[in-house]
Amino acid sequence: MTDLTLTTTHTDGHLAALCIGGEIDTQSAPALRKEALDVIAQGHPHLILDLTGITFCDSSGLNALIGIMRCAMAANGSLTLAAVPDRLSRMLDLTGLSTVMPSYPGTEAAMNARRPTTTPEPT
Template sequence: MTDDLALTTTHTDGNLAALRVGGEIDIQTAPALRKEALDVIAQGHPHLILDLTGVTFCDSSGFNALIGIMRCAVAANGSLTLAAVPDRLSRMLDLTGLSTVMPSYPSTDAAMNAHLTTTPEPT
């Protein structure tokens, strides 16, 4: 039932990066999402925005990947923000309480603007 997972880095600037995710996030594709996100964080972009516009399905493996990505971002003095979360996934994030630790915005642009107004650049 797995669609290919599409991952595209759409923005990198300073400590902020945005990654567009498409397809299904499941037991087969979650490791690739986690690896790509952690690679972006390791490249000096600890504040990561995941644009989930194209996500068609997310199971518990996907949720675990999101939690792992968030933990790594926080360990690197960063954050994980979600953008354009599909309705079904948004409801699951609310039900599991993950929406309280992973802020979400209607678009990547809105998430970037929020980041720029709330996160000071390191000195």
Template sequence: MNLIADGHPHLVADLGGVTFCDSSGLGALIGIWRCAKEANGSLTLAAIPDRLGRLLHVTGMDTLLPAHPNVDAALTAYQGDRTTA
């Protein structure tokens, strides 16, 4: 959250290395998302493992957190959103 406080409210989280995520991990993602939103920013997920993707879907968080297959795709999508806004 230091990144947000330092003026970087738009974040991409590369989750490709995540092998386990429970409610604590989900709570951390939600907390980061809320802080980013409060700073008029965003949290985008990249390279989500299948199990985490299912957890996000079951909890409905997949509707709030955009996801992309990798970081490059997430950054490209963000740049596209900025040029059309």
């Protein structure tokens, strides 16, 4: 069995950030998906996954990310990635997923990009 760590590092209204470490494979992908869907179900449909600690991700991990993204979108939310390791970033580019899963250098940049902006009413 592989070790996967999942820590909710931030919740603010509809936005939540999870920090993930370890390997995402056939053994750990279901736990990642369940944890992320639980956070979405708790009222945080805009999810940021900080992948700083990911050491490995196979096709089950990509499938888990797709499933999480679909569930977030079904809840009128989004999936944003932060600190994507180079190897995973290349896989996302090759599969075309990088076009539907925006990524940022870190969690703070991702949170700033995903926070709703309020525009002043015209006068």
